[in-house]
Each structure stands twice: as C-alpha cells, then as structure tokens.
Amino acid sequence: xKQIPLILSLFLVxxxxxxxxxxxxxxxxxxxxxxxxPDGGGEDADYGEVITVRQAIxxxxxxxxxxxxxxxxxxxxxxxxxxxxxxxxxxxxxLADSPGERDNSAIIAxxxxxxxxxxxxxxxxxxxxxYLYRRIRVEGMLEKxxxxxxxxxxxxxxxxxxxxxxxYTDDGKDDSGTGTGDGGNGDGTxxxxxxxxxxxxxxxxxx
Numbered sequence: 001x002k003q004i005p006l007i008l009s010l011f012l013v014x015x016x017x018x019x020x021x022x023x024x025x026x027x028x029x030x031x032x033x034x035x036x037x038p039d040g041g042g043e044d045a046d047y048g049e050v051i052t053v054r055q056a057i058x059x060x061x062x063x064x065x066x067x068x069x070x071x072x073x074x075x076x077x078x079x080x081x082x083x084x085x086x087x088x089x090x091x092x093x094x095l096a097d098s099p100g101e102r103d104n105s106a107i108i109a110x111x112x113x114x115x116x117x118x119x120x121x122x123x124x125x126x127x128x129x130x131y132l133y134r135r136i137r138v139e140g141m142l143e144k145x146x147x148x149x150x151x152x153x154x155x156x157x158x159x160x161x162x163x164x165x166x167x168y169t170d171d172g173k174d175d176s177g178t179g180t181g182d183g184g185n186g187d188g189t190x191x192x193x194x195x196x197x198x199x200x201x202x203x204x205x206x207x
Contacts, residue, residue: 069095089124
C-alpha cells in the first residue's frame with residue numbers, strides 16, 4: 001500500500017509536464033506566429049525580363065536592363081524635343097511608356113553614340129523620322145544620363161511594334177511601317193479561322 005502514494009506522485013508529475021506549452025508547427029520558440037518576411041512591397045521588377053521606362057528610372061544604377069518603350073523625341077542642349085531634328089542626326093532619343101508622354105520625370109534618354117557609329121546611323125530621327133512614336137526594346141547598363149537613369153551605351157535594340165494598335169502619330173495615323181492592310185499576315189492575305197475551306201468548288205447539277 002505504501003507504493004500507491006509513490007505511483008500517484010509519479011503520475012501527477014507526468015501529467016503536469018505534459019500540460020506545458022506545446023509549440024505548434026509554424027510558431028517561433030517565443031510562441032509568436034511566424035510571418036513572411038516583407039518583400040519591399042511585392043512590386044519589385046525582375047530586371048532579367050523586359051521592364052518599363054518607369055521601372056528603369058526606379059532601378060539601381062548599374063543594372064543591366066532591357067527596356068520597352070516608345071521613341072518620343074530627343075534631347076538637345078538638355079531640353080526635351082518632342083519632334084524630329086531638322087538640321088542633322090540626333091545623338092540620343094527619348095524613351096517613354098506611352099507615345100503621348102511629356103512628363104520629363106517619366107522619360108529616359110538613350111545615347112546613340114558618336115556620329116558615324118552603328119546605332120547613330122541606324123536609329124537617328126533625322127534620317128528616319130518614321131521612328132518617332134515607334135515602340136522599341138533597348139538593352140544596356142543603367143547610368144546617370146541627364147541627371148537620372150538612362151542608357152549611355154546602347155548595346156542592342158529590337159523593334160517591338162508587332163502587336164498592333166500601339167502605334168501613334170500626331171495625326172492619328174498608323175506609323176509602324178507594317179500597315180499592309182492585309183489583316184496582319186504580312187503576305188497580302190487576311191487572317192481566317194482555322195479549319196474553314198473557302199476555296200471555290202464546282203457542284204454537279206442535280207445536287
């Protein structure tokens with residue numbers, strides 16, 4: 001009978017120990033629920049992908065980027081000129097997220113290099129006024145250019161106006177250079193739904 005109090009004591013110790021605070025999965029040692037680390041707003045750009053002009057303006061200097069935007073003019077004597085030059089090739093062009101953008105804080109400059117250089121010969125608005133308001137992708141390193149992020153050394157470019165409906169001129173006309181009136185196929189034919197045979201077939205009399 002003397003063993004009964006001893007057994008009861010051991011039982012009570014075991015129960016009390018089991019009633020201690022349990023740490024559930026997802027809890028930190030101090031008992032506070034774990035939360036996700038803040039990601040800076042969750043809207044950070046992936047600079048390995050094509051980004052907008054506004055994202056490029058906010059990106060860290062020295063970031064290699066591919067920017068999609070519209071050529072809206074050029075800089076001359078530190079002023080934005082939203083037109084084509086009339087006295088010689090421009091040394092840079094202005095890039096914006098929309099063809100009608102005129103706010104300098106939402107525009108970056110892209111250098112075309114020295115006179116006679118490849119990009120200067122390929123992209124200057126004096127020789128190619130039809131490039132104004134055309135959408136383009138440019139690649140290069142972000143550097144301070146005219147007091148904010150820009151591209152001082154253009155490394156590559158590609159026209160990006162194949163989706164249609166995004167080309168713009170002051171007179172409202174399509175200035176993409178792709179307005180063939182062919183439904184977008186580029187071969188003089190209109191787009192047709194698949195699986196429909198529109199060829200002319202001769203039907204025998206009596207049918």
